[in-house]
Amino acid sequence: MKLRGGLALIKATWLSWMQVRSFFFLLAFGWMIPPLIYLFVWSTAAGSGTVGGMTREGFVAYYLVLIVVNQLTYSQTNWTVGDVIRYGGMNSLLLRPLSPVFDALSSEVAGKVVYLTFVVPVTAVLAVILRPELHLTLRNALAFVPAVALAWALRFLWGYSLALLAFWATQADALLALQDALIFLLAGQVAPTVLLPGVLRTAALVLPFRYMVGFPVEVLSGQLDRVGLAVGFAYQVGWLTVALVAFLVIWRAGVRRYSAVGG
């Protein structure tokens, strides 16, 4: 069974990643900083009043959730796919009786567990210090779970497809940097989507990036009404379909083009 092999690989990778925790904790720390900066800046801006209808406590809650969601959906493995293709590491992956995407998925799961053992406690401590205010409703909490799952799938497949362009171009990594920049601007990190000025907000609502990070955060922090929720999920599923098709097309064409180097 392919699935059993996949699960074994996931377990092996996870155990080996836990061995070198301090390195991954450091990475996770680095990724926490940008949202943390905007948490402080916006909550200072709000002071004891409100900015764009959000209070200081609201900003703190929004950004603390964002730190966790960002870590949950960030596909760090996409950065290594290019190297695997360039240096011929793909050879041995292709020989396995399961799709190489499982290799990336196993690193994903392993990474998530290691990173979250760092990020969750730190966020909890920050929550105690900074006193966020979260009006949690059952509907929002229930909608949050599929929103995060879809966001992760979208971000992973989107990044994986971009990384697979390494079959054609040696420097496809540059596109991942571009994606990270767009996520920074449009996925609710620099500011919650509602606070973005006109053009940026429209771009954020239409392009896929908000649905990789910002959308689930907005869901949990209760910024969306019933319509906003429905439209958001529609966009999320739509973009996920696009990403899935893109992945399949690029993967098939790429593997046919791949001529093993080294190995």
Added chain:
Amino acid sequence: MQYLRMVRLFISTAIQNMLAYRLNFWISLLHSLLSFGTGVIAVEVLFGQVEAIRGWTLSSTLGLLGTYLTLGALRRLFIGPSLEALAGMDGEIWTGKFDYTLLRPVDVQFLASVRLWQPLALLDLVLGGGVLIAAGVRLGHTMTFADVLSFLVALASGVAILYAILLAFSALVFWSPGFLYTWLFNALFQMARYPVGLYPGWLRLVLTWVVPVGIMTTVPAQALSGDLPAATLAGSLALAVVLFAVATVLFRTGLRRYASASS
């Protein structure tokens, strides 16, 4: 004199090295434009919502961003590459390649700090300078010769503080090889992109007294907007001198612990 000649040689080697990889120029240009663009847009978004935060306006915060980008560019140009090669991932202290540095009849700290140059960082320098000039124009007050001079002194002491902290962080590798202190510094350095005054009290204390990354950008930005007390400038200079001395002692003490690797 001999040292200046060596620096010239280092630079010309770096330029030859750079010319060998022409595609890298475009990739690097993309990265520079991304960090410049996201930085500026982030500030614009923030001040689209509020007029001023704790006395910082759009113009003065842009001045600070310009300082941050300029400092980052200078670091990438000539301090960063060498110290990253020394203490970064698979650094020379970890692999034992540091032996080759020690064997040369030149000052070790000099060689370890400025051996490698990254000429592509000049792009960042141009963009950072552009933001500084734009901010200066927006601030609107005519800068006297004394203003320009105090800005340059503040910037120079910022560079010295940056170098000292980076050297100190790199030197810690002698005590715990393999831990990526320079990455830890990267994470903290990002905090310097906003004025320390925008962070909560405890963090402001950390960024001023423990790891003074806040001073590096806040002081020159104050000089740019013309409200820098002479005492602060003197303090920043004194801090630069003290930190430089402490970092040098730390580096030399660490050096004695170095026992090579492999072989």
